[in-house]
Amino acid sequence: MVQIDIKQLIGExxxxxxxxxxxxxxxxxxxxxxxxxxxxDGGALVFGITDDGEVVGLKDAQHxxxxxxxxxxxKMDPVPDVNLKFxxxxxxxxxxxxxxxxxxxxxxxxxxxxxxIAYVRIGNESVQADSMTLKRLVLKGYKRSxxxxxxxxxxxxxxxxxxxxxxxxxxxxxxxxxxYESWGLTD
Numbered sequence: 197m198v199q200i201d202i203k204q205l206i207g208e209x210x211x212x213x214x215x216x217x218x219x220x221x222x223x224x225x226x227x228x229x230x231x232x233x234x235x236x237d238g239g240a241l242v243f244g245i246t247d248d249g250e251v252v253g254l255k256d257a258q259h260x261x262x263x264x265x266x267x268x269x270x271k272m273d274p275v276p277d278v279n280l281k282f283x284x285x286x287x288x289x290x291x292x293x294x295x296x297x298x299x300x301x302x303x304x305x306x307x308x309x310x311x312x313i314a315y316v317r318i319g320n321e322s323v324q325a326d327s328m329t330l331k332r333l334v335l336k337g338y339k340r341s342x343x344x345x346x347x348x349x350x351x352x353x354x355x356x357x358x359x360x361x362x363x364x365x366x367x368x369x370x371x372x373x374x375x376y377e378s379w380g381l382t383d
Contacts, residue, residue: 233296234276253289
């Protein structure tokens with residue numbers, strides 16, 4: 197059992213999302229949060245608590261946990277690293293805590309109902325990734341960034357005179373060819 201103070205879960209945040217119950221017929225309603233957490237810094241879904249913070253518990257937490265696992269396996273691509281735990285409240289209500297780890301293989305897509313959508317977390321919402329965010333997630337999945345992409349411009353055709361001038365003004369030393377690599381401008 198995970199020890200968590202359920203009373204602290206007053207409103208949804210970037211790190212967690214509350215669900216009153218598992219919506220088996222509308223898995224997108226909660227799988228988009230799984231996608232967003234895996235594409236971001238990770239997070240948790242808490243099943244059995246209302247949006248206004250009332251702990252209602254789940255009627256059949258064992259069944260719900262099996263459905264959660266199956267839906268993640270069949271409707272997420274790639275399948276994110278998750279940890280599913282039960283939490284028993286003091287008054288005997290059972291909650292499910294679904295911890296989604298930050299993913300290394302971004303983007304993580306909700307892939308069902310004829311759609312393939314990557315979500316990200318913005319504040320307390322899981323929203324569809326726009327085209328620039330999707331490009332960033334693809335690069336992140338390849339362990340790259342925009343700055344690390346090869347330039348279409350030829351290095352030997354660039355002068356960098358302003359850089360050399362400012363460097364000299366501030367350090368009173370010349371900018372050498374070896375400085376391009378040490379500053380991360382070339383590799």
